[in-house]
Amino acid sequence: MGVVRHVVCAMSGGVDSSVAALLLKRRGYNVTGVFMKNWDPLDERGVCTTEKDCEDAYKVCQILDLPFHQVSYVKEYWHKVFSDLLNEYEKGRTPNPDILCNKHIKFNHFYKHAINTLGADAVATGHYARTSQEDEEVFEQKHKPSPTTLFRDRFETRNPVRLHKGADHLKDQTFFLSQISQDALRQTLFPLAGLTKDFVKKIAAEAGFQHVLKRKESMGICFIGERNFENFILEYLEPKPGNLVSIEDGTVRGTHRGWFTLTLGQRARIGGQRDAWFVVDKDITTGDVFVAPNTNHPALYRDTLRTDRFHWVAVDPPPELARTQMMECHFRFIHQMPLTPCTVTLNLDGSVWISLSHSVRALTPGQYAVLYKGDECLGSGKIIQLGPSEYTLKRGRERLAAAALLKEQERPE
Numbered sequence: 001m002g003v004v005r006h007v008v009c010a011m012s013g014g015v016d017s018s019v020a021a022l023l024l025k026r027r028g029y030n031v032t033g034v035f036m037k038n039w040d041p042l043d044e045r046g047v048c049t050t051e052k053d054c055e056d057a058y059k060v061c062q063i064l065d066l067p068f069h070q071v072s073y074v075k076e077y078w079h080k081v082f083s084d085l086l087n088e089y090e091k092g093r094t095p096n097p098d099i100l101c102n103k104h105i106k107f108n109h110f111y112k113h114a115i116n117t118l119g120a121d122a123v124a125t126g127h128y129a130r131t132s133q134e135d136e137e138v139f140e141q142k143h144k145p146s147p148t149t150l151f152r153d154r155f156e157t158r159n160p161v162r163l164h165k166g167a168d169h170l171k172d173q174t175f176f177l178s179q180i181s182q183d184a185l186r187q188t189l190f191p192l193a194g195l196t197k198d199f200v201k202k203i204a205a206e207a208g209f210q211h212v213l214k215r216k217e218s219m220g221i222c223f224i225g226e227r228n229f230e231n232f233i234l235e236y237l238e239p240k241p242g243n244l245v246s247i248e249d250g251t252v253r254g255t256h257r258g259w260f261t262l263t264l265g266q267r268a269r270i271g272g273q274r275d276a277w278f279v280v281d282k283d284i285t286t287g288d289v290f291v292a293p294n295t296n297h298p299a300l301y302r303d304t305l306r307t308d309r310f311h312w313v314a315v316d317p318p319p320e321l322a323r324t325q326m327m328e329c330h331f332r333f334i335h336q337m338p339l340t341p342c343t344v345t346l347n348l349d350g351s352v353w354i355s356l357s358h359s360v361r362a363l364t365p366g367q368y369a370v371l372y373k374g375d376e377c378l379g380s381g382k383i384i385q386l387g388p389s390e391y392t393l394k395r396g397r398e399r400l401a402a403a404a405l406l407k408e409q410e411r412p413e
Contacts, residue, residue: 004121008114013056016126023191033061038077080104089260092284093366107184127173128166130193160314165375168196175335178380230261242287265362298390301359307381309350330372
């Protein structure tokens with residue numbers, strides 16, 4: 001990439017993107033703020049939070065004397081993120097719209113608009129993450145003359161840009177960036193890479209961004225916000241009532257309005273039951289959702305899973321994995337869950353099997369398996385298959401033992 005002068009910063013109206021824009025201006029960049037509108041309807045209280053968010057982002061740009069634009073990706077968000085979310089729920093999976101939103105909207109449509117339409121040299125967001133390029137100071141605004149050798153572009157080899165955790169490991173957001181493309185990452189700045197959340201709030205206070213400091217931390221579905229999930233999803237999917245069935249004895253313990261309203265590991269609301277019951281499995285052919293009477297029931301614990309074709313941030317699998325088809329690294333499928341040591345096996349179709357060092361609660365199809373090596377985020381793949389649960393393995397061992405005992409008893413003296 002050549003010298004970077006013009007940076008387009010994604011502005012959400014929150015404290016992180018506001019401080020990112022401030023820091024870019026302080027570093028001498030020509031900064032443009034852009035607010036993305038990705039969702040139309042009002043929330044349950046009849047409030048369109050998008051308008052308030054846009055006002056807050058515009059106010060920050062006024063304080064910083066930055067040009068401000070608004071772009072709409074409502075149609076793109078519906079087709080690339082929300083439709084996929086509905087399809088996944090109908091298949092019995094639990095999707096992660098935040099990862100898809102970054103992949104398809106922020107680091108695809110928005111990124112291309114910034115570079116191709118607004119003429120940016122790079123884009124920036126308020127994510128707590130870091131790239132290897134920032135370590136190499138390629139974003140320093142120092143002009144370096146291009147080599148004049150013939151055929152330079154044809155033979156030029158570029159090292160892949162790597163994605164690393166930010167300084168604030170509690171706020172690290174590489175998990176949500178694990179599906180973005182190498183091209184987008186190469187032209188992206190993360191101004192908050194070396195900062196903690198507390199320090200970012202301090203900068204915002206000193207800069208007079210009181211209106212964004214008062215905002216609650218964003219929660220819920222990406223760009224849609226915090227909702228009553230069951231009521232929200234039933235606005236878009238037809239109810240498909242079914243039974244809540246005990247995994248232990250097959251008795252019906254209650255009913256549900258659709259398997260897509262429940263996810264593995266969550267508490268099932270069952271009236272008239274003395275103990276709490278938790279979702280451990282689904283059968284979308286019968287509509288049955290299986291439940292167990294304990295939050296740490298062995299039916300919730302598994303140690304193997306398979307993904308679809310794995311997305312490597314650096315494009316190619318790590319050399320060790322490509323060479324031997326196996327690699328030791330760390331795994332998580334929920335943001336901020338403790339990293340779990342694992343062994344990764346690369347399949348011929350580009351998918352991977354992941355064997356964990358210990359069983360993990362509520363591994364969920366549709367979520368993303370994100371891999372780390374040290375502080376580097378290697379990439380992610382959607383979980384499409386789970387290995388047997390501890391409960392299934394235990395019952396299998398018991399059956400084998402019973403069969404062996406029966407055979408022993410039947411053997412003539």
